[in-house]
Amino acid sequence: MASSCSTTGSPGSPKFEKIPGTSIRVLRSVPSVRRWRKPLLLDHRSVALVPTMGALHEGHISLIRAACRENHHVVVSIYVNPAQFGIAEDLDSYPKTWEADVAKLVALDREMADDGGSYLGRVSAVFAPTTGEMYPGGFPGQEVNSKGSFVTITPVGEVLEGKTRPTFFRGVATVCMKLFNIVQPEKVYFGQKDVQQTVVIRRMVRDFAMPIEVVIGGTVRDQKDGLALSSRNVYLGERRRGVATVLWRALRAAEEGYGMGMAGRKEILGEAEKVVREVEEEQGRLGPKERVRFEVDYISLADPDTMEEVGVVDRRRGAILSGAVKMLRVEEPKEGEDLGYEGGPEVRLIDNIILKPLE
Numbered sequence: 146m147a148s149s150c151s152t153t154g155s156p157g158s159p160k161f162e163k164i165p166g167t168s169i170r171v172l173r174s175v176p177s178v179r180r181w182r183k184p185l186l187l188d189h190r191s192v193a194l195v196p197t198m199g200a201l202h203e204g205h206i207s208l209i210r211a212a213c214r215e216n217h218h219v220v221v222s223i224y225v226n227p228a229q230f231g232i233a234e235d236l237d238s239y240p241k242t243w244e245a246d247v248a249k250l251v252a253l254d255r256e257m258a259d260d261g262g263s264y265l266g267r268v269s270a271v272f273a274p275t276t277g278e279m280y281p282g283g284f285p286g287q288e289v290n291s292k293g294s295f296v297t298i299t300p301v302g303e304v305l306e307g308k309t310r311p312t313f314f315r316g317v318a319t320v321c322m323k324l325f326n327i328v329q330p331e332k333v334y335f336g337q338k339d340v341q342q343t344v345v346i347r348r349m350v351r352d353f354a355m356p357i358e359v360v361i362g363g364t365v366r367d368q369k370d371g372l373a374l375s376s377r378n379v380y381l382g383e384r385r386r387g388v389a390t391v392l393w394r395a396l397r398a399a400e401e402g403y404g405m406g407m408a409g410r411k412e413i414l415g416e417a418e419k420v421v422r423e424v425e426e427e428q429g430r431l432g433p434k435e436r437v438r439f440e441v442d443y444i445s446l447a448d449p450d451t452m453e454e455v456g457v458v459d460r461r462r463g464a465i466l467s468g469a470v471k472m473l474r475v476e477e478p479k480e481g482e483d484l485g486y487e488g489g490p491e492v493r494l495i496d497n498i499i500l501k502p503l504e
């Protein structure tokens with residue numbers, strides 16, 4: 146980590162860490178963010194926050210670009226938040242790629258410096274706190290009944306992802322409340338990719354009267370096959386990566402049904418189920434050295450504001466099609482096969498499509 150940060154400061158001024166070759170500060174403590182933030186408030190400079198867990202990819206970068214177009218200063222937070230991982234989940238193995246993340250921010254900074262007029266501001270700071278800084282009361286509990294200072298947004302945080310991952314949105318809302326209080330941004334940027342998260346955050350900001358605008362950026366996908374970019378895709382390996390588009394293809398089929406005039410839940414989701422069955426059958430015909438196994442956790446057709454399931458889509462409101470699929474471990478690796486990061490553990494992928502109002 147030390148190699149990609151330098152410490153500078155004129156005599157008498159507090160020293161601060163910077164990403165070399167840029168003016169991006171690396172802030173690690175709450176007081177250092179407050180010191181950085183205060184003069185910007187007095188100067189009426191707008192500040193935006195893009196919260197991430199690192200392992201940056203084009204999905205993150207597109208949010209950072211959007212934030213830099215619309216704000217004078219952008220803070221990117223990089224923090225793998227333990228409270229949003231269940232006890233049996235991948236907190237320990239979650240990819241941590243600080244050097245590569247810094248390299249991406251440097252490249253982006255150069256590109257923006259060369260760009261005449263598209264951006265109002267630049268990434269001014271990376272906030273990369275320790276867990277001690279974020280959770281002064283101690284390591285946050287990961288059990289459903291853990292005690293602590295948590296923010297819960299229900300019932301929207303209890304359905305869909307919240308059903309399979311009962312502590313997930315509590316962790317997300319809690320860490321975002323902390324980040325928002327620390328950075329005090331005017332705008333925060335989140336990705337459509339995690340659609341239920343956007344609904345939870347919007348609800349939190351509304352219900353706690355936080356003076357923040359929530360901006361949602363579109364999902365960035367692999368140009369070739371449409372798979373939504375995700376930090377977890379590195380776990381897949383080539384074999385599973387090829388089949389991981391099943392959810393996206395299923396959602397697209399359901400979207401087409403809606404576009405052709407379907408409104409009933411059974412009809413629309415039936416289109417998605419057909420695609421899932423086809424892929425299952427295709428894989429079922431292969432042997433264990435070739436095939437990929439997966440389990441669909443859910444495919445949902447929900448109200449855009451509450452994420453509650455709908456029986457019939459109100460064409461004036463539209464709906465959210467979303468789903469989650471578990472890509473199971475490869476049963477029998479071929480000799481020398483690259484199974485993915487950390488030996489290719491089970492990976493849970495999510496995706497969604499917004500069905501826009503048609504009337």
Ligand code: AMP
Binds near residue numbers: 334335363376
């Ligand atoms: P994460 O690091 O996974 O917590 O994601 C940080 C932010 O990036 C969240 O607001 C995500 O919704 C967003 N994000 C992740 N993947 C994508 C993607 N493929 N397209 C757009 N935004 C994304």
